Amino acid sequence: MTFSLLIITILTLVFGVLAYFMYKIRESKKKVKQSEESYEDMLKKSGEEFFFLRQEVKHATGNNVSSEH
């Protein structure tokens, strides 16, 4: 009982600190994700009806070739 209580107390403290930093990391990741512009946002900015996105495709040769979708 005594030993378990000691261990649980130490683990809770460590876990509490870890959990807090995990929360901070998760929130900062969410923030980055939210700051990324969506297709709709870009469309609104451009004022066009639609636009194409260009994606870099890496081939096995190592050369970067762009492709339009």
Place this chain on the structure above:
Amino acid sequence: MPFLIIFFLLIFTYFAFTNVQGMLELYQTANNWFIEFAIGLIIFFTFLVILRYLALMFFSIFKVALKTEKQTDDRHFNTDLKVSIIVPAFNEDVVIERSILSLMHQTYKNMEIIVVDDGSNDKTYRYAKRYEGGRVKVITKPNGGKSRAINFGIEQATGDLIMVVDADSRLNDDAVGLMVQYFDDPIIAAVAGSVYVVNQDHIITRLQALEYIEGLNMVRNGQSLLKMVNIIPGPIGMFRLDALVKVGLYDHDTYAEDCDLTLKLLAEGYAIDFESDAVAYTEAPEHLLDLIKQRYRWTRGILQAIRKHQSYLFHTQGRPSMTVILWYMLFESIFWPFMDVFATIFLLYITMITGINSFLIFWWSLFTVLDLAGALYCVLITKEKLSLVFYAVLYRLYFIGIINLAKIFATIEEWLGVGMSWGKLDRKGKI
């Protein structure tokens, strides 16, 4: 059951006495200023927290007795006052319909419901619109935060009383009627209701359920004996419109707008009461990181509200109740979390250097027994399950430590002025 409470209190007295006696012995034998200082500090804060706990529990018991007597003598419902219920909603499509339905089923009929969609980018507005007509009005505005949404709703309201209900909450059918009767007394500016956790299907939500009945509802019940409730909870609160206008409605400069408004009303000299039978069922966070997120915002918001009213801390300015409440809130938000974590680390240190582990056990047992007695009392006066009482053991062992650490980090970040956002929680739709 009263015998059980007395039994717990007797065990508590034993632990308290043994703990303090042991600490005093260590204090006398230690030749180290740090150990002496730490023991003195721990004994002082332990005494304060026990005093606070017992005082609130006895205040609460006294309030229940007074209320029961009043109900049997003279139970009447004033229906002259019109109530405008404001439901601020941002991305609440999972829960908004159930929330509106619970308001439509209220037994008190002299009321209107105003749903304010705060620029949601989900289907909240569309779903709420289905219920428009009669007493229900649904309005929308560009996203601007909860406090602005509530103020926008108040501007459209035609009632004498304003009730604010979170969109993720469901009320019991007589909640509005029970709260209205308090406004016969002109000094009452607001009435808080009880908040219960509805999704008690995880250990973490059951621990929060225990915290809500013991740490929040019992505390409000105790505070209401002196009509000094310090926070009107977001899920259920009713205000006198005149008083709201007098204090300038909700401010937008804190993350705990409910706490800030309550303090503004108290500073204006109004009284704030509590109706334990007016119940709001709300969803509690089901994941630890979401819980930390919620408590982080609560702590920083409360500290921001205290800072706004800090002039009352050292000068009563004719409002001694404000000074008492602000110090109480500082104790709850900062002093006790720091002290609890410090004491735990210090007692671990004592155990490691002396090999005596009894202090840690007594420290933990002391508060666990107190929590068990409090939980038992709260379960008896509420409709919560008796099984919640046993979670008091886990509550002290695991839950409070983590919450206190989150409060400490939030306090440090608030002091350093680290930026923050509202941090909306995802709803599961279980209300």
